[in-house]
Amino acid sequence: MVEKKFSTQNDNLTVGIANINSEAGNLQANQAAVVSALDQFLSEKVNIAIFPEFCLSGYFFEPEGDCQTFMENATFEKLSSWLNDLTARYINDTLQVIVLNGLEKVSTEQGYFYDTTLLLDKNGYSLSPEKTYKKTFLPSFEKKFCRSGINDTLVMETLWGKFGVLTCYDVCFAPLINDLVYNHQIDGLIVTAAWRKQGERMYPELGIKDSTYHQTQWETILPALAGQNQIWLMAANSVGPHSIKGLDYCGRSGTWAPSGINMIMGSDSEEQLLILHNIDIQGTLSNEREPFGVLRDYSELACNRGK
Template identity: 30%
Template sequence: MKIACVQLRAHDSAFARSALENALEHIDRAASLGAELILLPESLYPSYYLGGADGADAAWRELDPLPLFSGKAREKRVWLAAGLVIEEKGRLFNGAVLWGPDGTEKLRTFKSNLWHFDRKYVSPGTCFPVVETPFGTVGMIVCADGRIPEICRILALKGAKLVLDLTNLTSTGPDVEKLSNPQLEYMLPARAAENGIWIAVADKVGLESESVLNCGGSCIIDPEGRIETSAGSSKEEILLADIDLSLPGPLFPERHPSRYSALALPTEETSAYKKQFEYIAPADDEIFTAICRFFSSSREEYIAAARRFLALAADQGNLLCCLPPAPGKNTLELAEILSASIPEGGRLAVIPGLDPSGRPEAVLFARNMVLGTLNSEALSPLETSAGAIGAVFGDGGWNPEPVRCLMIQGAEIIIWIDGQKRPGNSSLNVARTRAAENRVFVLHLYGNDASIIGPSGAVLASALRNGDQAVSAMIRRAESRAKTVVPGTNIISGRIPEAYGELIASGEEECRGGN
């Protein structure tokens, strides 16, 4: 299949007609280049920002663009997806519509994860349908839907091989040639890799309403999370690529839906929601944290190195110290031995490893005391003086549901010991995504790599790949308790738990768009 991602220039709503004409002209151009599926950006008509243009008498309402796109799909005999503001049952939605080569509407979905000022003008969608095409099963998301894990996972569970992402990704910066966005840098590659799907992205460029700067970067991402081809950040482009959805892609890791019940908890009942309103004293907020990476060839060498690093971390002011995976199958016993090496002063440490049966675990301990054990079967964090700490192991971090469940139940810090089954670059992208999509701190251990990632997805500290080293970063617990990304977008309050039932139960519900 030859797909065209059409990158258009942004327009204010006052220029909606010219924006529409420009989009139709680009469809003609893409079709002339042999595209079989043409993807256009989010809210190309009338505009993304509707401030002052959302009333019933707005000029853009005089024209219904749906027949124009339907006719164009039929005229060019192509599959065509376009992002439009759509009214249904008296409400406006930020919609994505897919037409077939016969001009009939095949799929409609509405943006669910409303971003910033969206909620002032449009309602959220609550259904995530897919459609069968001659190329394979296709689903659609709209822009910020890519920031939360539930939607792409539901589409993948429904069999989607390709997700069309109609976007209005924004950025800031002095140089239009160097604009980017976290979704392009690591979140969308993570979505593709964690679900084993292709993702096609169509974005805009240019400044809208003197405030919304679009960053371009339209791209095609393969099921391994690799960006196959991408556009620039400053000009209109038609990005062409040949993809084959019939080829077998990587399977996402084994899931355990029976453990994911937290995904459907009513928002107000969750610990994450309640913690947003709890006071935390400055003395309890700042947790200087070390993550250690050292090598040993025996249990004795590990104990000696661990004692050395625990002393070093404490001397340098760390209140929490994460050790590398322990050898053998008795991590609890090692924690008991090493607890005597923890200095006074409320310091904590965590040691990952295996229990006597060979199952992964992480043991938290303080001076002369084991605080508790974390494993992959109980997705609930352990409350400590350093915050609520959870852990995932191996593919448990590649699946988005376990970390999501831990966050919902109040985790502020997540430790992920990756099993190195997948590429390291993809693993780091996924780790950064887990941090950003949940607004938590992530301590990420992958072979020789060790990183501390903040709730924005930024890497706060990382170790060299060679030699023994400890790196530290400041964890401010209040940052992980504050779930607002921008005004109007809160990653706990903005969730729609009743829409995510497919993640914890078998079977599918028939749904269409945002109804």
């Protein structure tokens, strides 16, 4: 466990982020890992607990027939009783929200899923639009199993501020960020991901070779999103090897301030639980936006263009 204190104000937000792996095809082991993390988050007085993409089912795998059968049995619908038990056991006045990601069946198409991020709170388990975000942009392999939740949006209202939710590849697409920042005026962005490490880029004339290009992307995009949009960013990513496909996830889960500066970051190879205590969400936003305010200046631009 990695713990840091942002301030001494105990009524500020404490966030727990799981920089963990999930085993493809082993639902029981993945459920146990979530429960173990929640036990520790509960004892450390975490307010919002965030888990990576596919933290329950693990990522898709081949052969596709075996994967399809397993995934059918790992949907949120099939896990409803367990999710309600999770809510009853962990949600209280301190731990107010658990952010999980998994699969939701597409009712209109047999054999397809939505990649859904689910909020568990005091009202219990529900797949209502107010509690779910269906991933918009899908890499090619995911399209064999999933459908896009195109035009879906989720903004979570909390005591500490408003948080938008996106999933993995979504962070590469500016229109999604712009909608959340400028139309919904979020204070922070929560990201669930299963972002891999490998990917090669070479520039021979310059003697440059990057064999972990996708990790480079992750470590570049997230602080840029936080700093460019002056929002908090909290991301939970998988770490370690995929149990079947052989690729590695890059981890590096963490929290970035509205300046783009990292506050806490996980390993790129080892499972860890990250806890940042007493985050002054609103005070830090005000301090960052006072000298130059992205939202303020954008509003002036929009008004002038409308004349």
